[in-house]
Amino acid sequence: MLDSKQRITIKGTRDGLTLLIDDSCSFEEAVNELREKIAESRPNKEEPIVSVTVQLGNRYLNNVQKEHLRYLISEENRFTIHSFESNVVHKDEALAWREESEIKSVNKIVRSGQILNVTGDLLLIGDVNPGGKVISTGNIYILGNLRGIAHAGKEGDRNAIIAASYMKPSQLRIADYISRAPDYEADGVYMECGLVDEKQDKIIIDRIQVLPHLRKDLSGFERRMHNG
Incomplete structure (x- = not known):
């Protein structure tokens, strides 16, 4: 047949x-x-x-x-x-994807001269002191004071964001964008985030509440926090 x-x-x-x-x-x-x-x-x-x-x-x-x-x-x-x-x-591709999409939770203070470098999103429970630096291929969430340097989307992700309980960094970097201390209020700001505004072609600081409108894909972060 x-x-x-x-x-x-x-x-x-x-x-x-x-x-x-x-x-x-x-x-x-x-x-x-x-x-x-x-x-x-x-x-x-x-x-x-x-x-x-x-x-x-x-x-x-x-x-x-x-x-x-x-x-x-x-x-x-x-x-x-x-x-x-x-x-x-x-399997190797799946493991690499998991590594890139995972949230790394770290509980520490990043002191002057220290560098915290992770693949994926970073959730830091602690402060980044002046002279300290945090780097991530994804987003950076800091439950503490950001007074040092934060670099999100280090491999070129311009949609990455940086959020902190208290924002007074010496420098913010997202992908190839750099924003320095004079761009922020002298006394710092609470519960704010930094993200790239492509229309203005620079990093801007805005309220965390705007993220659901400007970065709709960040809802995955909330789901992963609830589901482990």
Whole structure:
């Protein structure tokens, strides 16, 4: 009995093509059918290069398999792979994502000359004294006095924020933006946050209450605090 199950589905979109690979068949079976589909759908040489998004469902491809698909789709064809989309990730990728999205809770005083550097969001229960420095790839929340230096989004995240119970820093940094002490009130401010205002192209200080409106994705922080 012939196997009539369709393993490859190609759909046209305004951005190019979406290629859906059945995740219940073997990689070899998918490749064999894809080779036939590509031959049928190959554009003329006069036509522009077509972008292809490959949807894998619950299938994980290693780098060798991805390169095999790139070669099959692009070689002598006017197709180019825009992206691979999958519902699953490698364990190492999942662990890296967890590390990036985790909130690191630290209970200490960061004194002059000390540097606290974390991956992900930082929740510091304590003060940052003058000469002390806290750095995070994500957001920085300080339940205490910020009198030293705070650098959020150090790997380029301009949406990161810095919040403190009492804000009188010697310097704030968010991604590649820097704001120094003269930008703040002389006596400091309570329950405020620093964030990048792209219209003004600088770091601004505002009330913590504005965050639900300006940074809607921060609701994840509240959920993680409740759920552990």
